[in-house]
Amino acid sequence: MTGKKSYGAKKGHESEVVQSIEQGNPSEVAHAAFIVANYKGTIPKQKPKRVGKWLFFVAERFVDDTWKNVKQAVEDGKLWTTAKVSTAWRSKGGTYVLCVYTYDCDDEKDVMSIRNYLREMGFKRPTSYKSDNQTLSGVYSDVSSGFAMYKA
Secondary structure (H helix, E strand, C coil): CCCCCCECCCCCCHHHCEEEECCCCCCCECCEEEEEEECCCCCCCCCCCECEEEEEEEEHHHHHHHHHHHHHHHHCCCCCCEEEEECCCCCECCEEEEEEEECECCCHHHHHHHHHHHHHHCCCCCCEEEEHHHHHCCCCCCCCCCCCCEEC
């Protein structure tokens, strides 16, 4: 890491690591695999059907500020109800994965509206989208591998 203080367990001490937490900077958290943002408003959102997510790979030097902006957008109801980011414990080579969820991977209009909003937030590079069913089936891919449901 880049001189930042890490909190919690180190890699290799998996029994001390929890799946997710709701607070912290991704580059500093080492006791959880992910940090999760959830919409806390009272306006009804779409109920989940076939959940999916846009995947972004973010360098360590950008991850804390990027996460802060995405978390705020989720909490403000500008994105669907959930996003998550990997932490220092789970990062690979200083790269973090950021997932922005949508309620139904088959609702292309909604999936693309979320992608367009993310572009407005600064996510300009092409990226891939996959369903949670793909993740649960062990399908891991990037924008070039051909497994993505959507690429934009």
